[in-house]
Amino acid sequence: MMSAVVSATLPRTNNTALPTPVNFTLKHIAEIDPNGTLSCVYWNNTEWVADGCELLQSNNSHNVCSCVHLSTFALIIETHPPLDDDSNTVMDVVGTIAVVVGLVFLSLALLTFAFSVLLFIQVWNLTKIRSKQEEIKRKRLVVIGYVVPLVGVGVPLLLLTTITKGMAADLTDPCNNYTSLDQPWRGTNATGLYICDQYFTWNGWYRLLYYGMSVHMPESCVNSWKCGSYYPLWLNGPHPQITDGIVTRGVCGSWSNCCYWSLSIQVKACPGNYYVYKFVSPVGFCGAYCADVNTIAPNAANSTVSSTNTTDNSDPCNVYTVLSDDWRKLDSLYYTGYSGHDDTLVEWSGWYRLYLKGSSAQIAESAWCSSYMTCGGYTPLLLGGTHPLPQDGIVTREIFGSYSYVTDGSQCGSLKSNPIQVKACSGNYSVYRLVKPALSIPIPTYCAVVFSLPSYNPCNNYTTLNQSWRGINETGGNNCDNSLTWNGWYRLLYYGMSVRMPESCVNRSRYSTDIALWLNGSHPQITDGIVTRGVCGNSGSSCCYFRFTPIRVKACPGNYYVYEFVRPNFCNAAYCAVFWQKPIELHDAGL
Incomplete structure (x- = not known):
């Protein structure tokens, strides 16, 4: 026991569950054993257990515990930490195999024993024969009936026991069962990033690498804003020796x-x-574990290099793996969408098809690059160029990314990853041979967008936006399309006359909002069908400083356009309208 026992209750209720965890600080009553493991526990009438409680912070005199219920609490230390769940699972599997093999050998032993009884009966009958020759024969039969079966069963069982013990020891040893973290952004020389390890799901043991080479945590203070984070985390004490086994060490975060x-x-x-x-x-804080680049070991860790299999003749449109991670959706802001996923930690193999919430999806093209974009990681990855057509076969496309917190749209695609292969399939979907992204890119993830054509013709089923303040000649006001609920397709009107989005920069002083949104690309022709176009916003110093979520556009008979507007990333921004031809009233267009 490392602290006094404390109790917490609520009056007039038997409900001990809490909607949010409660944090409390326990003072140490004894010196901490450096080889022990501290745990926050509560008394469940028969024993101390840790369910629903976790250790948040620790120093030499106090610990901060967090629990999701009320009870009687204390701080205990285990000098011999139990095996983790993964180790228990491995031991269960090994134990099951050992039991099955043991039963097989037991069955063989029983059969051998029965055979030995029959031999013994025969040998007993031979005792009536007094000749020396028959006596020798009887002894041989005794050896065959008893000694040989015992050796035949005993030796394999002994070998099996020795082998399974060795296998169990190897599998539970964290030196043989770990995840490699080859993330160069953790290096003590990395700056200018804002990555938080609190978003990762940590499970088990990890080995630090730097471009495939072994490194370890620094053992001395690292200045803030290093190791790709606000608060770099370093080991407050020396690393152990092999003979020390598993030890507990403090970790400090600099500020x-x-x-x-x-x-x-x-x-x-x-x-x-x-x-x-x-x-x-x-x-409780945004920190990241550091990798000391001054400790690079010359011997590289075992790694797998992804390569293209040119001998596989099967059609990837028929043989692929479904990738249905909803967090890959490219529509979240940086401060709400970053969730610690990292595609450099995935073992990619073969071809993949993307889905989002059950709908067919595709990797977002470079036109989708926008300010503050993210898709589960720190660096969103987009397809360089357009998707191929079915008749193009398998093509190679570049992959580009940019940091999710970047505002300046000119930085879109500033980071180059490893290229991938793409194929368009009949049925209006694509498959991808995904590979591990470049290690130089911090926490990259492939981004996905839903790709589906509407079941109706948008030229015949749209909502009119007859709002004069959208005209580029209107001034004043702080209109914001972020506050609207967008659903479906829209046609722009100006006092009842057809207009369209401008295709060039709009002066901020000539519009009724802070950021006037214009189409970054030309409008399509009728034969082009539905196309995707980027959306830009003028910052005053750069016409496309702000890049917003792309929209889909369609040219319609009657010389007008419809747009599938989506909510802009932030305020105050609004889609604007401009005349591009002689004004045409609706009745002139036959509407």
Whole structure:
């Protein structure tokens, strides 16, 4: 027991569950064993358990615990930490295999014993024969009936026991069972990024790499704004020796002082001059575990290099893996959509087809690049160029990305990843041979957008926007399309006359909102069908400084256009309208 026992209750209720966790600080009553593991626990009438409680922060004198219920709480330390769930699962599998094999050998032993009984009966009958020759024969039969079966069963069982114990030890050793974190942005030389490890789902043990080479956490203070984050996390103490086994070490986060934040992790030294860490989420602050680039080991870690299989003649339109991660949707802002996914940690193999919430999707093209965009990671990846047609076969496309917090639209596609292969399939969908993105890009993820054609003709089924303030000659006001609910297709009118979005920069002083949205590309022809176009906003210094979510456009008979407007990323921004021809009234167009 490492603290006094405290109790917490609510009056006039038996309900101990809480809608939000409660945090409380426990003072240590004894010195911490550096080889032990601290746990926040509560008393459940028979024993101390940790369900619903977790350790948030720790230092030499206090610990902060968080629990989702009320009870009697305390802080305990385990000098021999139990195996994690993964290790228990492995042991269960190994134990099951050992039991099955043991039963097989037991059955063989029983059969051998029965056979031995029959032999014994025969041998017993031979005792009546007094000749020396028959006596020798009887002894041989005894050896065959008893000794041989015992050796035949006993030796394999002994070997099986030895092998399974060795397998179990290897599988539960974190030096043989870890996840490689080859993320160069964690390097102590990385700056200018804002990545938070609290968004990751940490599970098990991890080994730090730097472009395939072993590194370990720094053991001294790292200045703030390094290691790709606000608060760089460094190991507050020396790394262990192999003979030390698994140890607990403090971790510090630098800010106004070197150990402004603190938490604890487990560390183990492994044969081969590397270390593994049991990382935990740094709850309550935006920090990231550092990799000391000054500790690069010359021996590279085992890694798998992705390559294109040119011998596979099967049609990828028929043989693919479904990728249905809803977090890949490209419509969230940076501060709400970043959730810690990283496609460099995925073992990519073969071809993939994308879905979003059950609907067919495709990798977003470069026209989808917008300010503050994200799709589950830190760097959204887009397709360089357009998707191929079915008659094009398998083509290669570049992959580009830009940091999700970037505002300036000119930086779209500033980061180049590894190219992929694409094929358009009959049935109006595409498949992709995805590969591991470039390690130089921090936390990249392939972005997806729903790709489907409407079941109706938008030229015959649209909503008219007859709002004069959208004209580029209108001034004053703070109109914002972000506050509207957009659904379906729209046609722009100006006092009842057909207009369209401008195809060039709109002066901020000549419009009734802060950011006038214009079409970054030409309008389509009727034969083009439905096309996707980018949307830009003028900052005053750059016409396309703000890039918004692209929209779809269609040219209609009667010399007008319809648009599938979507909500802009932020205010105050609004779609604007302009005359591009002699004004045509609706009745002149036969409407």
